[in-house]
Every structure is written in structure tokens, then in C-alpha cells.
Amino acid sequence: MINYDFSLLGKTKIPIDGIRQLFRIMKLTSLLLVIAALHVSAVTRSQTLSLAVKNRPLSDVFQQIKDQTDFVVVYNERFVNPDTRVSISVEHAPLTKLLETLLRPLSLGYHITEHTIVITALPEEQKSIRLGEQEAAPQRTVTGRVTDVTGKPLEGVTVAIKGTQTATTTDAQGNYRIIISDSKVLVFTIIGFEAHEQVAVGESVINVSLKASMSDLDEVVVVGYGTQKSADVTGSIARVSGKNITNAAVSNFQQALRGRVPGVTVTQNTGSPSAGVNIKIRGFNSITAGTQPLYVIDGHPIIVSEGNAGTNGIPGGVNPLSNINPYDIASIDILKDASAAAIYGSQGANGVVIVTTKSGATGNAQFQFDVSAGLQSVTKKLERLTPAEYAEHFIESRVNGWLRSGGDPDAPYDQRGSYTIPAIYVDPSRWNPTNWQDEIFTTGVVQKYNLSASGGGEHVRYAISGGYAENQGIIIETGMKNYTFRSNIDADINDRFKIGLRFNPSYSVHRQQNTEGHFTGTTMGSALVVSPLFGPFTESGEYTNFLAMRNPRGIGAVAPADNPIAKAREDHYDFERTRVLSNMFLEYKVLAQLKFRTSISVDGIFNRSNVFQSSKTGRGSQAPPTNPEGSASSGQTLNWLNENMLTYQHSFADKQQLTALIGASFQQNDTKNLTLSGDQFPGDRIPYLSAAGRILDGTANRNQWSMASFYSRINYDYGGKYLLTATIRRDGSSRFGQTNKYGTFPSLALAWRMSEEKFMEKMKVISNLKWRLSYGVSGNNAIPNYAHIPRVSNATYVLGANQSIVNAIYSADLANESLTWETNRAYNLGVDIELFDGRIGFIMDAYHSITDGLLLDVNIPAIAGFTSVLDNVGEVQNKGLEFALTTINAKSEFFWSTSFNMSFNRNKVTALSGAAGDFIDGGTAEGMRQSRTVVGKPLGMFYARVTDGIFNDWAEIENHVPQDNNPEPGDRRFKDVNGDGKVDNADRDFVGDPNPNFTFGLINDFSYKGFNLSLLINGSYGNEIWHNYAVGTNLNGNANQDAWVYRNRWKSSEEPGNGNIPKPIVGYSTLTDVDSDFYVHDGSYIRLANVTLSYSIPGRITQKTGFRTIQVSVSGQNLLTFSNYPGYDPEIGSGGGNPLAFGTDVNGVYPLAKLFTAGLSLQF
């Protein structure tokens, strides 16, 4: 096995296979490019045509034009009467000339896109100009470059010919090219800059530098059910533009938010290509009801936990938002404070992430083609025992076990009962040294293709795209393919009506591995613990049967782990998802100031999974050959939403502005799930249930929820100085008990733009100073659908001489009819400062949020018949401070900006329930009993015994209080925490905090000429990680393990190791596997998360190719990580959306990848 090492620092080896594949991809790309280019050059407007008609309908003429040119002629019958009789006679006339001649007398205009001639009505004021000038105007090309005052090129500037519909946009270097007739005025516009007009008298090159307007303050921010100018925003809302999302080499848009927004923590639980991402906004506000924000995709709120039906048996999970192609995103707005999120009422408590996709703009079709391809590999490999050390550990732990159990020290190795040491361990010649990490890790190829087109005529605008992404995992036999499509259409039916469609079908296929879980039976977990003395295969080519090699009482030859290669290759965990998210809306302008909008959107999710466990793999500790087992699931979720709202907007004479919104929405979700499992397969050949000899179990579930909401918002702006936003929402949800069906969620926010005051006028340095103060109430309704209704479970019993199976029922749980949402009340105080015309920007927010009525499965005395009940108990507080500082350090041709953000969040549980001594232990998974949440401490604190070194001799043991595991010299000493004179499980204490002191992100952007370099560093400080996969492996004689642990072990009183690691011993798990602070590690890290270097080929070269822009880029992700954490990755360890057991590095989790990609982006 070749070990691909992609470290930046020297010794770079590129795998030959990988390069070949990369070349193959590049060849394919070139081919596609050539085809695309040919296509474009076929479109020409200098075509000539001949035409002679007399008194024919206009439609006939259009038909003839179409026949001769292949151009489609499009018109709206409102303006154009196709039956109008016309006469025209031209010979070899240019198309444009012909159209002028034809349309001028009819007061019609036109514009030509790639394939279409759009006939338009001329605006009244233009008709005369157009008629007068068009005739003689000789056309010429004007090119030029648009920069800001510092010379930094501006991309995306609209360059329009004043009074016409002709326009173009600048490329990445600010270059544009436009064909004009003489003596025209060019208008240059872009958001954030003052519009500029320039008369083009005869020049062929016009370079323009634009003055920044109110910096970013004119930028429009999506606030939920509407937009607002950034300057007018009163709450805490952060925006990430689409450009930042596509530039980073990320496989989903959530990853692109990493490190960019203060108060927003983005972590991955697993590095699996399919897996989703956890986003935490301002700390955990809930314990059980979900901590993920509400995602609103083009107006449709999506709860990410929905749509998981049919994922049965699929490990690790699949990103529920993989249907969103990062390239399609125009912007992401994150509503962080409760005043902003309160408009989403009972769904807003965890913050809201609003994703807006790109829509088309009037103008010629703009195509964009992006391709990127890259290679990924594991960021780090763990140092496990060498074969020699493994054998030594095996022997040493058995000798210690034998002696402790009273065995005769002189007994030969093969006569020691359970502690027998097979000859192979003392005979290196029989070993087949294997590095299992090398066996399961591979270099994965990642590739992405995206093609989009956008543009529009006067009345219809479109943005359509198709994307394909393939991501081969870094563990063998894993990967995903994702197909996404989008069509965004907007149409102005007339002055009053506007309709639109957002249509986003997607399909993804995932090949997964059972990587997660305890080390038995998972690919990743097994690879870390199986014996390095054996290879994957025996001499006869069979899989090495590790489970069958075990001997007495589990203290035998190897760890009770399966052959990782067999697991990877023979077991199947296949998943596919089809998701169609579509939204149709209609806007009606009732009055000039009053707009009505109604929309219907539907989110359909169709999941299908197929799981097959082969006869060649074990089941738990059962050795193969096993009976193959399989299961198949399908899940279907249909979520529809109807929104209706009225928006009233009014500007008063004295600079007052009022915007009022009132709306109602209705949403319903219906989930159906079918799961079947079976066994008695004839073999492994057919991994589908159709081959199963017996269907063992089947379930078909269905559940629904519904929500009706009414909401209103008033924005009031006095003189651009005093801003007020008040919102209220009332939600009724089927999830809440009858007594608490409806909840009201109000908010109020005030802002004062101090910089607009008279007394600030002299302080030119300060271009913006805004204070914001808000209070809001929001809720969290992510609780089970029928939890407030006492339900009945069905079961069976057996009766009678014939052993008939009879039905039985019993009460399934203790119901709680008053169950309701969790309520989050939060204050936010913020300030926005901008100095030196935007050279320095500073945003700071302080917040305090209290969530009470936390939905908790409360432990209750089992006397009730049940051990827990879901109740609104509990309260958690988050206090925090976050800031972002943006500076422009250089603004000449060399441009350099720095953006630094930092977040401090302090989390504290202030109530759990009324009973005394309450606590909640984290996780139910095996080996995860170490986290405990109690009142007065942050969520998910690690709770375990406290180590106190190693007993070096008998005297130390005698001087210590009795310890419940009967220690001997070389065993671990624990503190008698409660001072009761003995050490047992009552002596556990809080030994670690998974919450970071702060997290930060640092972004540096450099550009020089066509080059652009972006560096993203992020990190976390002060959080601790529970190194869970070491539990049950270290020093117990059964597993491969961390080399650093074994190498520092206690050997004897003379060689005590590092003083904190006991001697190895087999068969005494109470000595070696006790949960203690030994497993707690500092999880702080600094990571070079993303580096992207791009180069835009200068316009003078691209012009010749027919492309507007050509950009090449290379990008790297997760390149360097500085951390003391001994596991794979501190981010994995700190991830997890479960507030009770986060910061736990679960056994065998799929590690993160380091990714290099090269990309090409073309616009034409």
C-alpha cells in the first residue's frame, strides 16, 4: 500500500493513479470547453438576410426571419399585434438593419440574445430618440476597465447604454466590452458604489473608477419575509455572499460558512463524503429539541431533521441539504439574534440561515461553466503500535493477567489457561506486518462540474443550472455522487403582477461504510484495533478471520474486531435521495405602496437505502461465516407550505419610512417510512432482499405535523437615524398539547445611527456608527410529533396448545398533555462602526439568551412504570460577545483585506427539573456514559473518575483509601473525590468542558492584477475532547492502540513510565478501561482551513477566445492543523449536534480529509 502524503512541507508524493485520473478529467474538460466555444461562435449577429413581403401579417415576417437566421422571435401580444400588416423589401441587409426598418414604424424595439430576438415595446420617452438616432448610427466597440478608486478591479459592474436595454457586466478584472452607436452615454452601476455616467464620444477605450457609496450599507439583506438595506437593519444579521461560497473548495454550502461569521460554529461530525454539517449559532440553546438552525431556502423553511425517513441502517447520516448546489447560491443571511429570528416564531430559537439562490437579470444570456477536480487524503494518521510492540503488549498483558490471577510464574506460555500465549507472538517470522490505516485509507478523487445560464428579456428572467459533483471518500469503498438542477424563473405579467418559480430537483447516490460506532464491527474502528501481525488476507486468499482467532474469555489472540477490509468490501450501505424543492409565487401590486404575495412551495424527499451484511463479515463478536442479513428502507417526506403576505411601504415627506408586513402561513409535513429486513440469503451474490429466504421484520410508519402561523412586522425609520423593528408571530402547532396549542413570539429592536447626527458631522473619520438594541422571543418546536398524546404500543404474546400468536397492547409512555415549545428570550446589544470610508469596519454584539421550558426526557422514578418522560423543564443560558473586524490594508493595485472574527460564548444550565439532585447523562451509546449535564455548569461536561497517578508499590496502595478495583502496583490510582474513605463510581467528578472559551476566524484576501489569494484560518480555544475511542483499547491486551500510551506505560517501580499510564493487563477491564480524566484532552486548534489562489486571464486574451472571463484556481482545504489533540481531528471531536454528548470523539469516526483541487471557471 502506498501512503499518499500531501503535507505542504516537502516530500510531496503525488500518486500516479491520481494524476492520471486528473489528466483524464482535464481532457474531458477541454473537450467540453471546445464544444461550448463552438457553440458560441455559431451565434453571430452580423448575419444578413433578404426579404420581400407585401401587406403580410407581422407574424409571417417573423417566421421568415426565423427560417433564414434560426433566431426565434419572441414577443408579447400585449405590445405586438402579430396580425399587423407590413410591407418590406430588403436585400442582404444586416439583421439589425432589417429589424429597425421593420419595427420602427410600429414603435417597437427589439433586443437580441443568443438565439432569440425579443420584440419589445419602446418606452414612451425613448420612442422619438430611438427613431431619430438609430438609423445613421454606425456601431463600434468600446472596451475598458472598471475599478474602485483604489484601482481594485470591480467584477459584475453593469455597463449599460443609457436609454437602451443594451448592457454588459465586467469580468473578474473589471474589463468590459460593449457595442455602441456613436455619442452614447454609458452608465456604470454596481451595488455599493455610486453610479457613474460617462459620455462616449469617440473613444474605444473607456476606463472608469467608481466611488464607493455608503460602503456596504446599501447592500440588501434578507431578513425573512422580506429584505432590508443593511444600514436599516436593527438586529444581528450576518451575510455571506455567494462568491465566498463557491470560491472555497467545499462540498456543501454549510462548510463555506466555517470561520466566516462570528457566533456561528460550523463543525463536521464525520468526514464521510455524504455527511452533513452541524451549525451552531450562539451556543446550544436546547438539549433535546434540536440545535440546528432553521434553514430557509428561497422562502421555504426546512428543518434538517425532517426527511430522514428511510435512512434506516445507514451509518453516519446524509447531508439533508445536499440538494443545494453551492454555485446556485446568491447569498446566505444568518439571523443570529432573537429579534431577527422571532419572525420565524416557534422555529427560530436556534437562529435562521436564509439561503437565497441566484435569479436572472434582464440582458443577454450569461453562461458560466465551472469545473474543478482534486484529490483528498486523510489529514493525519494515528501512530499505533508496531508489530513488535503489539506482540510485546500481548505477551506483557497476559503475563500480568496470569500473575494477578494467581498463576504459576514458571508455567510455560502455552499452559496458562486463559492467559495462554500462542507461539506466533514470539515468532516474528510468522508475522505479516500490516499497517491497517494504510489498508483502509485511500486517495479520493473529487470532481465538480457546473453549468449555468442566466439572463432574460424585458418580462421574463431566468437562471438555470445543472451541477454534478462526485466525491470519492478517503476510506475505501465510500463516496457520493450528487446531481443538482435548478431553474429560477421570474416573469412580470404586467405592471402589477409578477410570478416566479424556483425549481430544484436533485438526486444523490451514496456508498457508505459502517465506520461509526464501537470498534467491533466497523471499518474504521476495526482498523484501529485489529492485530498488525496479520494481513487482510490469509495465504489461501481468504479474508483473515480475526473474530475466529479469538480465544478464551475474550482475552485471546486479537481484538474482537472484524477484518476491516472484509467489512469495507463485502458489506453494503447504499443510500440514494431524490429531493425536489419547488416554490411558486405570485406578487400583486395592489397599490403603489401595497404589495400582496402568495406562494406555494413543496419539498418532496424520497430516500431509499439498501443494507447488506455479507457472510464474510462478523456480526458483533460472531465470527464469519455468518448468515447474510439485509434490509431495505424507503422513506418519503412531503412538506408543503403556503405563505400569504401583504407588504405596505411608505415614505413620508420628512424622511420617515414605514414598512409594514402582515402574513399568514400554513405548513404541513407528512412522512412515511417503510423498512424491511430479511435473512437466509442463498449467498452473498445478490445483496438485495429479493434474494432473502425470509423476511424477518417489517415496519411501515407514518406521521404528520402541521403548523399555522400569523406574523407581522413593522419597520419604522426616522430620518435614517432612528430605526425601529417590531415583529410578532403566532404559531399553532400540532406538536403541542391541547392546552398549549398556540404560542406568541414578539420582538422589538431599536437602532440609532449616531453617525447621522449633526454633532457627528465633523468627525469625518467615522463614516458609520450605529447602535442596536433588541429583545425577542422565539421558540423551538423540534419535538416528537405526538409526544403529548399518550400512545399505545402493540406487541404479541403466545397462547394455547397451538402456540398461537395473539395481540397485546400496553401504554407506551407517560404522556404530557401540556407539552409545548421551548422558549428563547434574548437580548442583543450591538454596534457597527465604519471608519475611513470603509477602510476599517467593526461589528460587535453582546447577547444574553435564556431558553426555558427545555424539552427534556426527564429521568423519573421507574415506579411510574416508565423511566423517563418528556417535559418542559430545564433552562439554559447563553451569554456571549462576538465581534468582527475588517480592515483594508492595501488598496492600490495590490489589494489586501483582513477580516477577523471572534466569538465568546458562555453556556450554563440553570434548571433541569424540580426534583433534587437532577442530572442528565450524555448519550446512550456504549462507552458514552461519561458526560453529565447538571445545573450550574455548561452543557455536556465530562464526568468521570479523577486519576492520581499510578501505584508504584504495595506501600502506596496500603496508604491509599480502598479502591473498588483491587489495585496492585502498576495500576491506576483514583482520587477519593467525595472523601468517603473509598474509591468507587461515586467518586466521579467534572473533569472536562467541551465548550470552547472562544472560537475565531481570520480571512486574508490579496489581489494583484489577475491574481487573487484567499486564506482562511479558523480555530477554537479552550474546549476539551473526550477521546472515546481510546476507551476499551488501551493496555487491555486485546487491541492495537495509541503508541504514545503504550510507550509511556508503567513497567516496574524502577521504570514507572510517565507516571500516569498503568501497566497493561488482560482480563481486568476494571483496571484498564475505567472512564477517567485520562481520556480528556485539550481540543484547542488553529487550522489553515482554506487557501484559494486564482488567476483571471486578462481580458485582452480572453477576448480572442470568445469568453468573457477565464479563471483558473487552485484550492486547498484543511491543509494544516495545529493541535495537541492525539486523535484524528479536533474538529471531529468537538463536533456533534447532541448537546449532551458533544466533544466526544466516538470510536472509529470517519476522519476529515485534506483536499486539493484545481478549478477552471469560464463565463461567456
Next chain:
Amino acid sequence: MSMITNMKTHLNSLIKPYALVGIVGLVVLSGCDKFVTKYPIDQTSVENSFTTAEDANMAVLGIYQRLDGAYAQNMARLTEVITDNAYSQQDVLKGAGAVDLRELAEFRLTSENSFMQNRWNDLYNGISRANLVLERIVDITFSDQQQKNQYIGESKFLRALFYFDLVRFFGGVPVTLSPIMSSEEAYALARESEEYVYTEVIVKDLEEAAQLLPVSYGSNQLGRVTKGAAEALLAKVYLTVDKPELALPLLEKVRASATYRLMDEYAQVFDSDNTPESIFEIQYTADEAAVGNPYPNWFLPNDASSGKDVFGNGFLGGAGGGHAIPTSELYESYERTDQRRDYTFAPYVSALEGGEIQRVNKYRDAPASPNNSEDNLIVLRYADVLLMLAEAINEASGGPTDEAYEAVDEVRRRAGVNPWDRNLAYEGFKDQLLAERRRELAFENHRWFDLKRFGKAIEILSAKGYNIQAHHLLFPIPRIEVELNQYIDQNPGY
């Protein structure tokens, strides 16, 4: 000031659209309650599920169904593995459960032991099921009053059985005889005295059950609790609380009813289900995974090398649970001619143990799949009644009588071993009776209770090297219960 005037003028223009929306909103709202009320589709609710006689029947069977978890699945760990009858082969690396099992096998009892906690939880869950039936059945109209009585009798018997197990394991426990509807109620319950639990709950329930239950059932209802079962269990309760004089007439009544008899051969007791010897047994069938008995598989040795279980099935991967491997001392305690020995045990060559061991062979129906065997699990049988009769006489009369010897002889004769010499005093008879019960009822979940009832647990187990101390006679209350409920004190010594 101008700001306010302006506001006024403009508010007027606002009112119209808002009024419109308000009207629309009101109309829509009225339809909302219905829209935001959803009931489970694939499940029923308690409200509408306990209303008919058939519901009552299913709910009673729901109590029986709890026997699987509460009684069968884990009982052997606390009654056999913990004693001198068996040890555990469980691999500690297999997980937390195995560690807990080892704790039991090595007599290191802690309040965190999951088996202890499961026992407590499952028994109270069974009690809650019985309580719900007993409360709801009152309002259900039956065309056949006899039927209603039977359901009440069954519920009371099962509730008594659950409380009996609780009190035998943990001592005085909190008592609730009606369903707990809110968690507050559960927090308010304190431990009752052992005496209270016996006299006010178990005895009363069983006396009433004995009144209400039929003597027998038709063949399609076999497996339900009978009058005889209630009487036999009540007798056992009286023996446990040292009232042999009250146990005696009940046992004689069971014998006199002639409803039950010893099977001719020991093997016949286990080879088929619901035999005339059986008084109450938990019903299983291997037809479906959901209703199979896991107990037999857990008793099978844990051995990875053969790739097959003892029945030759490959699916076990050669590894049974290894939860309860007979001690050689138990095996040796049988006489050579004792038919029970050869039925109860089978030799097994274990690579794991490095030689031949004895495995439990009492539950020998080949499982249909792991943890899914057809063997029923006997709770009460006539041989137990006979031995209890001898015990009651010995205790009540201060020594054995002929009737006592005859009862024992009947059991021994069937086993193919000689009757005892009739020269025993009280103490000697008691000792021999305990040993006889061990042989007759091995792996039927009696040993720990017998040792306790005979007052011999400490003497016998510590003589065999177990680390048993006086306080171990009561198991620790699960830690979480003590921590949650301020009225619950831990048993002394834990």
C-alpha cells in the same frame, strides 16, 4: 411633533389594508384548530384503546408480554449467575453489559449494575401495565362477568408476582396500585416496609386472584394464570415471610385439587409445553423473532472456534451468550443415577475453556434464530409445590413428618434416585431439601430466592468462596432511583 401628525395621517391609510387582512385572518383562524391538531396515524392512543372487552383482553396480554423482559430475559442473572449454580463467560470487552454480568458473577454488587436496574424498571413497568388494566376495566362493560373477573384476577396475579420479585430482591419498595399519570406522583412515593408490601399488596392480590381465576382454560387459552397458580404463589409468599402454617393449607389444596401431577419422566416436563406438571409458565414460540425465548441461547457456551452453536446452527457463530455456565460443583452434586443430571446438563468441548465443560441443556429446543427459541419458561410447577409442601411441614412442625418425606420422595422417585432415610431432624431435613430444590429446579430461577428463604445464602456461598456479606441479601436499589427520589433510601451497605 410633525412626526406624530404625519404618523396619524398615514396610519389612516394603513388601517384599510390591515382591516382586510384582519377579516381574512379571522376566517382562516377559525379553521386552524383543526389544521394544527394531528393524531397518530400508525399508533393508537391510550384514550381510545381501553374501551372494549377485547381491548381489555389485549391489555391483559400486554401484562403477560412484560414477563419476557421482566421475568425471563434477565432473571437468571440475578437468580442463577449470582449464585453457586453458574458463572458467566461473558467477554468483558463486549460492552458495558458484560462488565455488569461479571460483577454479578463475582458478587461485586453495585447500585449501578444495569441488570439490577433493568429488573427494577421492568418490574415496575409490568406493575404499571397491570394498574392501567385494573383501573380501566372497571368502566368497561362485559357481556360475560366471568370474563371480567378472570382479567382482573390475571392482572392481580401478575402484579403480585412483580411485587414479589421486587420485594425479594430489594426489600421494602414503593407501592402504587393505580396507574401513575404524571411524573410528580412518582416523585412522591416512598419505600414501604417489606411487611406492608407482602400483606397489603401481594397477599391481598393473590387472595383475590385465587377467588377470581378459573381452575383451568380451554386449549386455545393455555398459558393464562389459573387459580392453582395463585394459590401456589401465595404459598410461596407465605413461606418467604415465614408463615409456613398459612402456606401449608394452600399447598395441600393445590395437591388435593388433582389439577396438577408430576410427569412420569423428568424430561417430559421440559420437552413439551404446558404439561400437567406446569402450573404457570411464560409462553414462547419460535415462529417469529418477536416472541421467541432468548434465554436458551444466552445459556449456551460462548465459543468462537467452532463456528456453530451446540445445535449445529451456523448463525450463532459458535458463540452463545455464555451468560450462565454451570459450575462443576453443581454438576457433581447429583447422584450418578439422577435422571435430572443427564437432562439438565450436556457435555461440551470448549476451546474457550480448554476442555470439556458442562452446559445447560434444560432448554434444548433448537432456536429458530439467535435469541429466539421455542422453550417456554416455567415459573411454577408441581414438583416445586411438593418440595414447598415438605418445607412448610418441616417449618410448621419443627421437623419433617411422613407427609413431608412422601412429598420429597415423590419428586426423587421420578428422578430415579432413592428416597431419603427418614431419620432427619429439622435442620438436616432443611439442608437436604435446599439441595434437593437446587437439583430439581436448577436454572429455573429459584436458587437465589431459595438460599435466602432457607437463610443459608451467606453460609453456603461464603463457604464456596463467594464474597457475600450480610447486606448482600438485599440488592442495592438502582442508584438513579435513590438520586431521583428523595424518599428512597439506599439499602444499608451500598
